Amino acid sequence: MAVALFRMSVFWIFFPSTVWAYIDPGSGILFWQGLVAAVGVLIVFFKNPIKTVKNWISRMRKK
Numbered sequence: 001m002a003v004a005l006f007r008m009s010v011f012w013i014f015f016p017s018t019v020w021a022y023i024d025p026g027s028g029i030l031f032w033q034g035l036v037a038a039v040g041v042l043i044v045f046f047k048n049p050i051k052t053v054k055n056w057i058s059r060m061r062k063k
Helices: 002-014 025-062
Strands: none
């Protein structure tokens, strides 16, 4: 009985029923900035390998 009461009180303390959370408007901008940066990184890092594969395919077609 004491263990169950302890578990319930710990659960009640760490998981309250009402949450007063605040999301800063700058967080949304940070998310979009990260998304744009990730797309830019993908373009820069995959541009050269895609060009290499295209050159390899064009050389195979010439033969």
